[in-house]
Amino acid sequence: MNQIKVFAPATVANVSCGYDAMGFALSELGDNMVFKKTETKVVRITEIHGADLPFEADKNVAGVVAKLMLQHSEADFGLDIKIQKNFKPGSGLGSSAASAAGTAFAVNELLGSKYDHLQLTKFAMQGEVAACGSAIADNVAACIYGGFILVRSYEPLDIVPIPTPSELVATIIHPQIEIKTEDARKVVPETIPVKTAIAQWANVGGLISGLYAGDFDLIGNSLIDYVAEPQRKLLIPHFDEVKEAAIKSGALGVGISGSGPSMFALSKGMFMAKQIAEAMHAIYEKSGIDYAIYVSNISKTGARPI
Amino acid sequence: MNQIKVFAPATVANVSCGYDAMGFALSELGDNMVFKKTETKVVRITEIHGADLPFEADKNVAGVVAKLMLQHSEADFGLDIKIQKNFKPGSGLGSSAASAAGTAFAVNELLGSKYDHLQLTKFAMQGEVAACGSAIADNVAACIYGGFILVRSYEPLDIVPIPTPSELVATIIHPQIEIKTEDARKVVPETIPVKTAIAQWANVGGLISGLYAGDFDLIGNSLIDYVAEPQRKLLIPHFDEVKEAAIKSGALGVGISGSGPSMFALSKGMFMAKQIAEAMHAIYEKSGIDYAIYVSNISKTGARPI
Numbered sequence: 001m002n003q004i005k006v007f008a009p010a011t012v013a014n015v016s017c018g019y020d021a022m023g024f025a026l027s028e029l030g031d032n033m034v035f036k037k038t039e040t041k042v043v044r045i046t047e048i049h050g051a052d053l054p055f056e057a058d059k060n061v062a063g064v065v066a067k068l069m070l071q072h073s074e075a076d077f078g079l080d081i082k083i084q085k086n087f088k089p090g091s092g093l094g095s096s097a098a099s100a101a102g103t104a105f106a107v108n109e110l111l112g113s114k115y116d117h118l119q120l121t122k123f124a125m126q127g128e129v130a131a132c133g134s135a136i137a138d139n140v141a142a143c144i145y146g147g148f149i150l151v152r153s154y155e156p157l158d159i160v161p162i163p164t165p166s167e168l169v170a171t172i173i174h175p176q177i178e179i180k181t182e183d184a185r186k187v188v189p190e191t192i193p194v195k196t197a198i199a200q201w202a203n204v205g206g207l208i209s210g211l212y213a214g215d216f217d218l219i220g221n222s223l224i225d226y227v228a229e230p231q232r233k234l235l236i237p238h239f240d241e242v243k244e245a246a247i248k249s250g251a252l253g254v255g256i257s258g259s260g261p262s263m264f265a266l267s268k269g270m271f272m273a274k275q276i277a278e279a280m281h282a283i284y285e286k287s288g289i290d291y292a293i294y295v296s297n298i299s300k301t302g303a304r305p306i
Numbered sequence: 307m308n309q310i311k312v313f314a315p316a317t318v319a320n321v322s323c324g325y326d327a328m329g330f331a332l333s334e335l336g337d338n339m340v341f342k343k344t345e346t347k348v349v350r351i352t353e354i355h356g357a358d359l360p361f362e363a364d365k366n367v368a369g370v371v372a373k374l375m376l377q378h379s380e381a382d383f384g385l386d387i388k389i390q391k392n393f394k395p396g397s398g399l400g401s402s403a404a405s406a407a408g409t410a411f412a413v414n415e416l417l418g419s420k421y422d423h424l425q426l427t428k429f430a431m432q433g434e435v436a437a438c439g440s441a442i443a444d445n446v447a448a449c450i451y452g453g454f455i456l457v458r459s460y461e462p463l464d465i466v467p468i469p470t471p472s473e474l475v476a477t478i479i480h481p482q483i484e485i486k487t488e489d490a491r492k493v494v495p496e497t498i499p500v501k502t503a504i505a506q507w508a509n510v511g512g513l514i515s516g517l518y519a520g521d522f523d524l525i526g527n528s529l530i531d532y533v534a535e536p537q538r539k540l541l542i543p544h545f546d547e548v549k550e551a552a553i554k555s556g557a558l559g560v561g562i563s564g565s566g567p568s569m570f571a572l573s574k575g576m577f578m579a580k581q582i583a584e585a586m587h588a589i590y591e592k593s594g595i596d597y598a599i600y601v602s603n604i605s606k607t608g609a610r611p612i
Contacts, residue, residue, distance in 0.1 A: 017507070018507070019507075020504045021511060022511070150508065150511040150512065150515060151508060152509065152512035152527070152528065153505075153508065153509075158512070158527065160512055160515045162511075162515060188500060190500060191497045191498060191499050191500065192500055192503055193497050194494060194495060194497065194498055194533060197498055197507070197533070198325065198326045198327055199459075200503065200507055201324070201327060201507035201510040202458045202459060202510075203458065203459075204511050205328070205456040205458065205466070206456065206459075206464070206466055208511050208514045208515055209458075209466050209518070212514075212515070212519075218458075221458070221464065222458065227500060227503070
């Protein structure tokens with residue numbers, strides 16, 4: 001194989017109660033990337049569309065991950081990489097993770113599937129270091145494994161894939177305002193009452209049970225975040241209105257995607273998901289804020305060849 | 307039906323990471339109780355064996371729950387209750403919960419199965435109020451539902467039964483020292499760092515995934531308590547030695563049962579569970595402390611007629 005074209009999905013990290021520990025991948029929103037083997041052992045970013053990102057390989061998430069993997073595998077080839085971003089960096093939908101994980105997946109295919117999902121996640125996490133300074137796993141793991149994932153532990157890294165009921169659909173609204181990850185982090189308290197923590201982990205248990213059992217009511221009842229959302233939502237215009245309208249339109253639950261500003265709703269079936277999208281439109285079209293709305297199934301496979 | 311004899315299982319609450327939110331029931335350790343309908347609308351405790359508990363119905367957990375249920379259902383009969391306690395109050399194995407939940411189960415049978423599991427849990431929680439002053443659900447829910455349970459929420463009460471791999475076996479050691487629940491509560495911090503809470507809920511997610519998937523490694527890796535165990539274990543003689551020896555003998559994980567002093571180990575299969583029991587014996591027989599050791603499968607059904 002000399003060339004591969006891949007789809008690298010957008011991802012929703014945190015998933016309400018699963019703050020800093022859970023994520024899921026979308027199947028209909030993500031980046032396209034093309035990787036072509038070259039004879040020189042050099043990694044080049046040759047095209048970038050849809051976002052203003054660095055072409056220099058050492059500063060580009062895809063470049064960093066590709067170089068790392070070629071070096072680690074002692075590959076005898078280089079790569080030319082074309083990147084088509086289909087959703088914006090800073091959306092809270094794992095833009096850098098899609099680049100990192102898409103690259104990890106693609107390079108692994110060109111290497112003859114040398115690495116497993118866990119190792120690919122580790123490579124992609126180095127792309128997150130390049131993008132945001134820390135080796136966070138939730139978005140990249142979701143992007144590589146597909147479906148819902150749990151980051152059970154960082155030391156050692158342990159990623160648990162969670163089964164996803166096939167009828168579960170996500171509706172996403174991305175208000176195109178900027179929230180710096182750093183600011184979003186700052187508003188989360190450093191300590192919390194144990195009682196709050198217990199309520200949160202009871203819901204994590206409920207969400208994971210609901211996903212295994214295909215119990216949509218349980219999924220919905222568990223989608224509560226006592227820790228980050230109460231403060232972070234203040235950074236997102238019309239959060240409460242969007243949440244209320246989405247729930248009224250049938251959403252099982254609504255939360256902040258990653259550190260925002262995107263919000264996600266989960267619902268049972270595509271019809272409901274589209275109703276929720278309309279309810280979100282109705283609120284944001286009056287707001288004067290640019291926004292994008294996406295409706296998507298949950299990706300079963302994560303990054304994939306196209 | 308004029309009379310019923312029931313087995314009310316001992317239960318392990320908390321289950322390491324699942325502090326204040328999870329519990330499971332044992333199938334081979336528990337109390338026996340006999341309930342006999344009487345014509346007078348009076349609840350009497352006629353026999354108590356194996357523990358020094360009040361005969362006065364309003365002060366006895368079984369009496370409290372029975373009276374409540376007869377009143378709620380407007381029953382036209384009274385009850386004579388015989389109680390055989392087979393494990394000691396104050397063990398951390400849900401002694402009052404067994405009395406409360408066993409009564410709720412038995413009275414419901416005599417009422418023609420009028421109530422569902424959730425309602426029975428609510429009745430039994432009133433027994434816990436009588437016993438310890440607060441309406442805690444983890445032990446009584448495990449005792450009623452059987453297997454592993456998650457208390458997802460108190461308001462409204464939401465109990466999630468979690469599937470239990472059939473090969474999972476518990477080994478329990480009860481050092482016969484007294485730890486007051488109040489003291490055990492006091493040593494648990496009131497606030498914790500969010501990072502600690504995240505690690506804990508990631509393990510709750512891992513434990514529940516492991517139970518659903520029958521993944522024993524995942525169950526074992528997830529049995530970590532960052533919140534209560536670090537302080538509570540100081541109240542339990544030889545905790546670290548018991549834990550180390552049990553793990554060396556094949557335990558998936560070891561933790562404190564409820565607020566102690568009992569410790570539980572989970573393992574795959576009866577052979578391993580008995581090896582762990584021997585390792586526990588070896589430590590405690592030199593300690594000069596009275597103790598009891600139990601090996602038991604996980605109860606699939608909770609309280610049951612015998």
